[in-house]
Amino acid sequence: MKAKSLVLSLLLVVSAFLYGCNANKNDGQTKKANDVLTVYTTIYPLKDFAEKIGGSYVKAESIYPPGVEAHTFEPTTQTMKKLADADAFIYVGAGMEEFINKTMQTLQNEHVTFIEGTKGIPLLDSTSEHETSEEHHDHGDKDPHVWLDPILSIQIAENIKNALIELKPEAKDTFEKNFASLKQQLQQLDQQFQAVVNTAPKKEILVSHAAYGYWEKRYGIHEISIAGLSPSNEPSQKELAQIIDTAKKHHIRYVIFEQNVTPKVADIVKNEIGAEPLRLHNLETLTEDDIQKKKDYFSIMKENITVLKKALQ
Ligand SMILES: [Zn+2]
Ligand SMILES: [Zn+2]
Structure with a gap:
C-alpha cells in the first residue's frame, strides 16, 4: 500500500509539473499571438x-x-x-x-x-x-x-x-x-532651439520651477528659479529679496509659470518686479486641453520655443 501511494503521489507531482509547463507554454503562446x-x-x-x-x-x-x-x-x-x-x-x-x-x-x-529612460545619460546636479x-x-x-x-x-x-x-x-x-x-x-528641434537662443539679446529666464537646467547646459540659457526644484518649496524672505534683485539686475520682463503648477510665490515676485506672466510646458503631464488639442512632444516643444523667444527679449 505504501509503495502504491508513493507511486501515486509521484505521479501527481509529475503531472503537476507537466501541467505547470503546459500552463507556461500556453501563456507564452497567447503572449505571442x-x-x-x-x-x-x-x-x-x-x-x-x-x-x-x-x-x-x-x-x-x-x-x-x-x-x-x-x-x-x-x-x-x-x-x-x-x-x-x-x-x-x-x-x-x-x-x-x-x-x-x-x-x-x-x-x-x-x-x-x-x-x-535616463539609463547611461550623464545627469546634471x-x-x-x-x-x-x-x-x-x-x-x-x-x-x-x-x-x-x-x-x-x-x-x-x-x-x-x-x-x-x-x-x-x-x-x-x-x-x-x-x-x-x-x-x-x-x-x-535642437537646431530650432539653437537658432532662437543664439539670436536672443538676453540669456536669463525667471521660472517658477527649476526644470530647465538642461537648457542651461545645452543652449547657454541662465535659469533663475523662484521655488527651487520642487514647486511645493517656497524660498525664504531673504532668498526672495535675492531673486527680485537678480531679476531687476537682468531687466527681466517676464515670469515663466508652468502648465501644471502656479505657486503663490511666483505671483508675489511677478507683482514685486512688475513682470508679465508667460507659460512654459515642462511636459511632465499633459493638461486636459493638451489632450483635446492632440498636442504631442514636438508641438509642445515648439510652443516652448516661441515662449522662450519672447522671454529672452
Ligand atoms: Zn519637474
Ligand atoms: Zn533645489
Whole structure:
C-alpha cells in the first residue's frame, strides 16, 4: 500500500509539473499571438516616444492623470494592478519618481519589465541651477528633467527602442525605422532651439520651477528659479529679496509659470518686479486641453520655443 501511494503521489507531482509547463507554454503562446505590447509610463514624453517608436506594436499610457504634480505622485492600488499586468513600465529615473524602488519591489514577481529612460545619460546636479539656496531639495541630488533637452531625448528614445526590441524582437525593423525618424525630428528641434537662443539679446529666464537646467547646459540659457526644484518649496524672505534683485539686475520682463503648477510665490515676485506672466510646458503631464488639442512632444516643444523667444527679449 505504501509503495502504491508513493507511486501515486509521484505521479501527481509529475503531472503537476507537466501541467505547470503546459500552463507556461500556453501563456507564452497567447503572449505571442497578442501583437500589441501594453506599456505604461510616468512623464508624458516617455509615452509619446514609446508610441512613436512602437507604432502599431505598442499601446502606451501615462499613469499620471492630466495636470497632476508629477514630483509627488504616488501610484494607487489600481495603478499597481495595471502595472502588474503590463509588458513594460517606462520611468525617468534620476530621482524623478520617488515611488519607483518600492514599486519595483512590489512587482518583482510579475512579468512587467522596468525600463529606465535616463539609463547611461550623464545627469546634471540639481544644485548647479540655483541662484539662491541649496536647502530645498526633497527628490534627490540629480536634475531629472532630461527630456527637455532634445539631444539627450535621443538617448532616452534609444533606451526605449532597445527595450522594445528585447520585448518584441520580430518588430525590430519597425522600431529601428521609427526611432531613426524620431531622432531626426529631435535633431531638428535642437537646431530650432539653437537658432532662437543664439539670436536672443538676453540669456536669463525667471521660472517658477527649476526644470530647465538642461537648457542651461545645452543652449547657454541662465535659469533663475523662484521655488527651487520642487514647486511645493517656497524660498525664504531673504532668498526672495535675492531673486527680485537678480531679476531687476537682468531687466527681466517676464515670469515663466508652468502648465501644471502656479505657486503663490511666483505671483508675489511677478507683482514685486512688475513682470508679465508667460507659460512654459515642462511636459511632465499633459493638461486636459493638451489632450483635446492632440498636442504631442514636438508641438509642445515648439510652443516652448516661441515662449522662450519672447522671454529672452
Ligand atoms: Zn519637474
Ligand atoms: Zn533645489
